Amino acid sequence: MNRREFLKTTGGVVLLGGSCAYAVRLLTATTPVPPAAAPAGAATAPSSTRRWGMVIDLNRCRPDCTACLDACSRENNVVPVGDARWDVHWIRKVTVHDPSGRSRDKHVLLLCNQCDEPPCAQVCPVQATYKRDDGIVIVDPHRCIGCRYCMIACPYDARMFSFKESDAWPNKDLPRRSHGVAEACTFCAHRLDRSEKPACVEACERLNVGALMVGDLNDPDSNVSRAIADNSVKRLREDLGTEPKVWYVGL
Amino acid sequence: MDTRYEKVDGTSPQYRLALAVLGGLAVAGFACTWWVSQQGLWRTGMNLRVPWGLQIVMAIYYIGLSAGSLVISGLSGVFGRAEYKPFARIAVYAAMLLLVAALLSIAMDQGRIDRFFVQPFVHTNPLSLFSINPALYVSYILICMVYLWALLTERNRLVGGLAALALGWAIAVHSGTGAIFGFNARALYESPLLPASFVIAAIASGTALMIVLIVALFRLTRRRVDDDLVLGLGRILRVCLLAVFYLLVVDNAFRLYLVGEREAGLYYLFQGVHGAMFWGGLVLLACCLPLVLLFAPRTRRSVRWVVFASVLVICGILCERYVIVVPGLTRPADLFPGMQVIGMQSQEGIVGYSISFVEIVQALGVLSLIGFLFLLGLKALKLMPTEARIDLPLVSVALPEYASDGSARGQVDPARRASLPTGGFHGR
Numbered sequence A: 001m002n003r004r005e006f007l008k009t010t011g012g013v014v015l016l017g018g019s020c021a022y023a024v025r026l027l028t029a030t031t032p033v034p035p036a037a038a039p040a041g042a043a044t045a046p047s048s049t050r051r052w053g054m055v056i057d058l059n060r061c062r063p064d065c066t067a068c069l070d071a072c073s074r075e076n077n078v079v080p081v082g083d084a085r086w087d088v089h090w091i092r093k094v095t096v097h098d099p100s101g102r103s104r105d106k107h108v109l110l111l112c113n114q115c116d117e118p119p120c121a122q123v124c125p126v127q128a129t130y131k132r133d134d135g136i137v138i139v140d141p142h143r144c145i146g147c148r149y150c151m152i153a154c155p156y157d158a159r160m161f162s163f164k165e166s167d168a169w170p171n172k173d174l175p176r177r178s179h180g181v182a183e184a185c186t187f188c189a190h191r192l193d194r195s196e197k198p199a200c201v202e203a204c205e206r207l208n209v210g211a212l213m214v215g216d217l218n219d220p221d222s223n224v225s226r227a228i229a230d231n232s233v234k235r236l237r238e239d240l241g242t243e244p245k246v247w248y249v250g251l
Numbered sequence B: 001m002d003t004r005y006e007k008v009d010g011t012s013p014q015y016r017l018a019l020a021v022l023g024g025l026a027v028a029g030f031a032c033t034w035w036v037s038q039q040g041l042w043r044t045g046m047n048l049r050v051p052w053g054l055q056i057v058m059a060i061y062y063i064g065l066s067a068g069s070l071v072i073s074g075l076s077g078v079f080g081r082a083e084y085k086p087f088a089r090i091a092v093y094a095a096m097l098l099l100v101a102a103l104l105s106i107a108m109d110q111g112r113i114d115r116f117f118v119q120p121f122v123h124t125n126p127l128s129l130f131s132i133n134p135a136l137y138v139s140y141i142l143i144c145m146v147y148l149w150a151l152l153t154e155r156n157r158l159v160g161g162l163a164a165l166a167l168g169w170a171i172a173v174h175s176g177t178g179a180i181f182g183f184n185a186r187a188l189y190e191s192p193l194l195p196a197s198f199v200i201a202a203i204a205s206g207t208a209l210m211i212v213l214i215v216a217l218f219r220l221t222r223r224r225v226d227d228d229l230v231l232g233l234g235r236i237l238r239v240c241l242l243a244v245f246y247l248l249v250v251d252n253a254f255r256l257y258l259v260g261e262r263e264a265g266l267y268y269l270f271q272g273v274h275g276a277m278f279w280g281g282l283v284l285l286a287c288c289l290p291l292v293l294l295f296a297p298r299t300r301r302s303v304r305w306v307v308f309a310s311v312l313v314i315c316g317i318l319c320e321r322y323v324i325v326v327p328g329l330t331r332p333a334d335l336f337p338g339m340q341v342i343g344m345q346s347q348e349g350i351v352g353y354s355i356s357f358v359e360i361v362q363a364l365g366v367l368s369l370i371g372f373l374f375l376l377g378l379k380a381l382k383l384m385p386t387e388a389r390i391d392l393p394l395v396s397v398a399l400p401e402y403a404s405d406g407s408a409r410g411q412v413d414p415a416r417r418a419s420l421p422t423g424g425f426h427g428r
């Protein structure tokens, strides 16, 4: 075998081997798995016996109140940068107006629906977005490459992206958010893990309004399970099969 | 006489100047990208509602051009059109560089470019089209490299097989890319037609690019190319354009016919910058004008007009890529059908997006880099034939049964074959 042939054969073998190994990886890789470690400061690991869901009672929610929005911003360091184009809102409030005038304006809170079949996780090329055992959809900010495919795939426009960093850092218990990665509401997973309520729910309860509640869908006696059973509830775009876990009363 | 390939001299002041300009623009583009990566992607003008902008438009544009170029290179090896063999090398080289450009455009567009080259390979998600496609892109580039090497070293037995492989791969790559958009539960994106129309538009734009490139390169280097070869490519182009036009009509008719889709369909056709791009760019520049030029008896026999039609197609398909990406994003998700949604602090409803200066500098950077590499390749590799004539007794060793056929088909009335120095288009 002369040198030329040798180089050719080795080159071919290396190329072929490399592509086979990659193909095997592609085929055997499993669907998104959560990283082993629980979030820092977690008292209890996310449990698979619970499945978190939220009920929003629009009949109680006050049209001009922003207590939950402000609480979310402070808790999660999601501070506006002063331009609507890049102001991230993990939870936001919109007015739904009927141009035909047949129904009254509704004030609706929008947030990540923690879909049971999350398209955002399906499309994530690096499995940075995944669904925890308790059903909460999380982005790993250390893995996300910032491709924004999840924003395209989310049918609820609930996926956010940190386009611009803000200097404010109100909650020192959580890291500052850096620019360049995708993000969305986490149901305050870090608080649920230490048996506290999400910041928005707590803020709403503090005002004695009680328009928001979070609870375990697996428990038929939980607050959310009862609210869903006793009221006429709706979810957004149920037709898509994403199985959102935010229910609305009065939508 | 067999086709001889020669390197380009690359000693003329124009060549050096072109290299210097392209190099400068490339450096500027990459410097700009570095600055954006430090500042945050808001500098590009993309925003929470329109998270994909010009770089993605350019990426799918390059991918399309690449497919088309590869089809041209495969004409001799796969479809037995031996008379196009002289263009095979240049076409593969262009196809390869264009895919590199697409990958670079995507890389530039990431929020965390530093992770882009590692994470997708370490944490592959087989369910994500964004994982499947990069694997296809990288392997496509590798196949193109091997294919080019086989062409350069005249390994004619390999060439036929590699051409078929590369062509099949190209179709997979481009359908996959179309699926990134089509397979989404988002009005104006969701469409099973998209992968198909994506491939067809890709072949059209790539053929047009090859027509312009071949004529320009042969004129600039004072080499000879038979008009009939160029006109033949024009005939391929017009078939593709008919298909593009047909799919476009079906797609829009669907949206206008279904009551639930009609509002989105009308928005797509008649509003904003994208409406103008649709009618002016896609319908007029990419379809109607070139089709007229390529079918009208007088213009379809003139290289000058065929090149002009190709330039129109190249511009028009860029608009087509824009209307694939942007209108589906400026329009909100359909959460409350028939209702008007007003935000308190957030952007709701229909939002605006315009291409920013920063994005243009970035895009020019990528374009210049591959232009630079293309010119270098012309000087370093034997890519261009000394002449491309239809009546050469071309011996296609890849498919020997076509060898005699190819020359037989090459019998063209000498009167119709315009000779180079007089008939035609002069570079740019």
Ligand code: SF4
Binding pocket: A111, A112, A113, A114, A115, A118, A119, A120, A121, A137, A153, A154, A155, A156, A157, A158, A159, A184, A242
């Ligand atoms: S609402 Fe959007 S971001 Fe939240 S889980 Fe569903 S698809 Fe993902």
